Amino acid sequence: MTKSRPRITDEQRRARLATAHLLAPAARATTPEQVADALLALHATDPATVYLAVAARMTDPTPAQLEGALYEQRSLVRMLCMRRTMFVVPRDLAPVIDASTARAVAARERKNLLKVVGEQHGHGEEWLAAAERAVLVALAGFGEATAAELGGAVPALRTQITLSPGKPYEATPRITSRVLGVMAAQGRIRRGRPLGTWASSQFRWAPAEPHPDLPADDARAELVTRYLRSFGPATTEDVKWWTGWTLTDTRRALARTPAVEADLSHGPGHALPDQLDLPSEVAPAAALLPSLDPTAMGWRHRDWYLDPAHVPELFDAFGNIGPTIWWDGRVVGGWAQRPDGEIATQLLAPASRTPEAREAITTETARLAAFLGEIRIRPSMRTPLERRLAEGS
Known part of the structure; x- marks a missing residue:
C-alpha cells in the first residue's frame, strides 16, 4: 500500500510563520544576526527595508546595532543574488549564495554591460578588464570611495551609454554604477557605509575579500x-521563484535535501522532517513590516497568508509588495509614513478590527514610529495603498 503524504494545513503554516519569522513578541531576537539567520536573506533594494525588517523582529532595536553588523563586524553581507535582487545575508551563508546564484547573476550582468559598450563604443573584454583593475587600484588608495570619487579617478567609468534610444524616457548615464554593480556582484568590491543616514541609498565602496x-x-x-528551514513548507514553484533558478536546477537541488513531500492547500509541497507536526495555532500577534519584507516576498503562492482581493492595493505593477500590517499570520492591511513622520494605517480584513487586534497593531505602530524617529522613508516601489496613505488621501 502506498503511504499517503502528510498534510499540512494553512493554519499550521501561519502558526509556524509567527515564530519562525520572529513576528510573535515572545519569539523576537536580540541581535540583527539572529533575524537574518531566521529569515535567510533580508531584502535590500531599499536600504530602509533592511533596518525596518530587523527592527520589527527585535526586542530592543537600534539602527546602530545593524550598522555595526554591516560595516564594522561585517557579520552581515550585502549581495546581488536571487532574482537579480539585492539582499543582506549572514556572512557564513555568503559563499553558498555566491556559488549557487550570485556568480550566474554577475556573469549575466557583465555580459550585458559588454554588449552595450561594445555596440555603442567598440569596447571589448580587454577594455572592461582594464577599467575593473583601475577601480581596484583606486580603491586601494582611497580605502573607501564614493562612485563620484571613483569616476574622477578612473576615466573609463565616465563613459556614457544611451538607454532606450528614441523613447520618451531615453537616458545617457555614465557606466559608473553598472561597472561597480558588476564588480560587487562578483564579490570584488563591497558597499560600505552610506552617505547621510542609514536610510540613504548612496553608498561608499570598498575592496572585498573573495568568497x-x-x-x-x-x-x-x-x-x-x-530556504526550507526558514520558509518551509513550500512548493517547488515557491523555491524556483525565490531562487530565480531553472526548474531543472530547482528539482535537482530539492532532491539533495532531507525534505519530504507533503500536501498543502494548493498542492504538493516540501517540508523538512521536523515541520510535519506543527501546531495549528499560536497566540495571535501583530507586526508592521516594510515594503519588500522577506516574509511577504518569501513564496510564489501567497493565498494562505494574503487575501487575493488585497493584492491590487498592496502590490505595484511589477509584483513588489508595499508596507504591510500583519495579524495572526495574515496580511490584514497596509501602512505608510507621512512627511511629518506620522505612521498612517489602513486595515483591510475584518479579523483585524477586533479590540485585541487593534490594540496590538496600535502598539506596533508606536514602536515603529519610535524606531524611525526623525528619519523619513519612502519606498522606491510605491503601491496604491501606500501612496494614498502617505499623501493623506
Whole structure:
C-alpha cells in the first residue's frame, strides 16, 4: 500500500510563520544576526527595508546595532543574488549564495554591460578588464570611495551609454554604477557605509575579500535546505521563484535535501522532517513590516497568508509588495509614513478590527514610529495603498 503524504494545513503554516519569522513578541531576537539567520536573506533594494525588517523582529532595536553588523563586524553581507535582487545575508551563508546564484547573476550582468559598450563604443573584454583593475587600484588608495570619487579617478567609468534610444524616457548615464554593480556582484568590491543616514541609498565602496569557491550543485542543495528551514513548507514553484533558478536546477537541488513531500492547500509541497507536526495555532500577534519584507516576498503562492482581493492595493505593477500590517499570520492591511513622520494605517480584513487586534497593531505602530524617529522613508516601489496613505488621501 502506498503511504499517503502528510498534510499540512494553512493554519499550521501561519502558526509556524509567527515564530519562525520572529513576528510573535515572545519569539523576537536580540541581535540583527539572529533575524537574518531566521529569515535567510533580508531584502535590500531599499536600504530602509533592511533596518525596518530587523527592527520589527527585535526586542530592543537600534539602527546602530545593524550598522555595526554591516560595516564594522561585517557579520552581515550585502549581495546581488536571487532574482537579480539585492539582499543582506549572514556572512557564513555568503559563499553558498555566491556559488549557487550570485556568480550566474554577475556573469549575466557583465555580459550585458559588454554588449552595450561594445555596440555603442567598440569596447571589448580587454577594455572592461582594464577599467575593473583601475577601480581596484583606486580603491586601494582611497580605502573607501564614493562612485563620484571613483569616476574622477578612473576615466573609463565616465563613459556614457544611451538607454532606450528614441523613447520618451531615453537616458545617457555614465557606466559608473553598472561597472561597480558588476564588480560587487562578483564579490570584488563591497558597499560600505552610506552617505547621510542609514536610510540613504548612496553608498561608499570598498575592496572585498573573495568568497570561498564552492561547487555550484552543493551550494544549491545547501541553499534550498536553508530556504526550507526558514520558509518551509513550500512548493517547488515557491523555491524556483525565490531562487530565480531553472526548474531543472530547482528539482535537482530539492532532491539533495532531507525534505519530504507533503500536501498543502494548493498542492504538493516540501517540508523538512521536523515541520510535519506543527501546531495549528499560536497566540495571535501583530507586526508592521516594510515594503519588500522577506516574509511577504518569501513564496510564489501567497493565498494562505494574503487575501487575493488585497493584492491590487498592496502590490505595484511589477509584483513588489508595499508596507504591510500583519495579524495572526495574515496580511490584514497596509501602512505608510507621512512627511511629518506620522505612521498612517489602513486595515483591510475584518479579523483585524477586533479590540485585541487593534490594540496590538496600535502598539506596533508606536514602536515603529519610535524606531524611525526623525528619519523619513519612502519606498522606491510605491503601491496604491501606500501612496494614498502617505499623501493623506
